[in-house]
Amino acid sequence: MFFSAPLAFACLLALFVAIATDQQEDRRNAKCLRAIADAIEEHKGDLQSVRAGHSVKIRGHDVTNYELATAFTLTPIKTKDCEDFFKKSLTVAERMESPDKIIEKLNQVISKLEKLPLKYSGIQFPEVATINILGTPAQMELVAFVRVIQVALGPLLLLWLGSLYNTRHREVLNIGHMRDVKSLYPHMINVYPVLLIQKGYRIEPRKRNWPAYFGMKYGVPSLYATVRTVLLAIFIAPPVSFYLISIYLLSTGLYSNIFLVSGIAVSCFALVNFFTELVPNHFYKVFKVERPID
Structure with a gap:
């Protein structure tokens, strides 16, 4: 992050x-x-x-x-x-x-x-950008320099998004089977509902109370999943959207095919990160915590 x-x-x-x-x-x-x-x-x-x-x-x-x-x-x-x-x-x-x-x-x-x-x-x-290469100043037209930066940013974004996916996917699989909320790593995306229960009480409403049943089983977890997705988008959307718009505006000539491939790859890697939040065991995850009996 x-x-x-x-x-x-x-x-x-x-x-x-x-x-x-x-x-x-x-x-x-x-x-x-x-x-x-x-x-x-x-x-x-x-x-x-x-x-x-x-x-x-x-x-x-x-x-x-x-x-x-x-x-x-x-x-x-x-x-x-x-x-x-x-x-x-x-x-x-x-x-x-x-x-x-x-x-x-x-x-x-x-x-x-x-x-x-x-x-x-x-x-x-400035008309030209000056960069220092091994102590030797080199000049390049500004737009050409920005295009070089865009070409370099493509692999960097893929590396970052790929690392983020591997980390988050492994975490999501672990959370899906996690029972103790205290084992949850405390970062801002890990937002999950916690159900306080007393020993001997039913954890979920009976199915004959359909509104309460569906609200507890699907509604609340879906709301938290939406919050997690929005929080994830706060980190992923700015660099990815800035990059995609910039390569679209400067995609001409030799760079067109390079930027097309790079844009598609970055978009796919970004979407895959959001899809990790849809893993069933994780999407509907609710931590159940027993509260002490008064």
């Missing part, structure tokens, strides 16, 4: 930079142009064939016009703002050049946009 705070802080910093990158207009435009460049790169062969005068099928359309072929290539990613900025970034003559030339010019515009100062909520971030 201790590592929840530092991991949440690291993920929050990554999320803050990711939100700043997503909200700033220059960065959004750069992201838009990068998606256009990737789409042109993907269909470069078809575009070159159309430019040479051949008929090619692009996204279900037979086209012989180069400008129309480019438009069909960009159909899935075009929005009004994105299309306007693409036309503003390249002249009509430049948009009619070869795919390689278009990609080259787009990369030049993207490079200029990404070098502009990053500002968000009155905070201006």
Whole structure:
């Protein structure tokens, strides 16, 4: 549980930079142009064939016009703002050049946009992050540095969530067979109902009193199980949610597949921790304590 705070802080910093990158207009435009460049790169062969005068099928359309072929290539990613900025970034003559030339010019515009100062909520971030490697200062673009941190945070979160699961799962199995409440390890998630009984009295209401029976057998334990799940979520949800949102906002290009796998793995490990609270013997656990007879 201790590592929840530092991991949440690291993920929050990554999320803050990711939100700043997503909200700033220059960065959004750069992201838009990068998606256009990737789409042109993907269909470069078809575009070159159309430019040479051949008929090619692009996204279900037979086209012989180069400008129309480019438009069909960009159909899935075009929005009004994105299309306007693409036309503003390249002249009509430049948009009619070869795919390689278009990609080259787009990369030049993207490079200029990404070098502009990053500002968000009155905070201006440095263009580059300086890190010390074996006594040698090294500089890296801030967004690239944050992406490296996100890649590193994935295995760290998996290690933490995996350790938490193993510890909690073993504890849950022990608690399911535990009889003495004094044997319970005293941390904040271990919240269980305690039934005080007198020797010789029935532990549970008779079944003919259905409301009391179901309330004691299912209602009260379910309420405590919900409380335990909420307490567990207080530790797990912040770092995991910060991480997932940040990788979603910065998931472009080479990092898309890495972040997809990492996000799915972290989500699964987090959910497995919550599922441990559903183990039947543990979910309905009620400690019974005999009270002294007056």
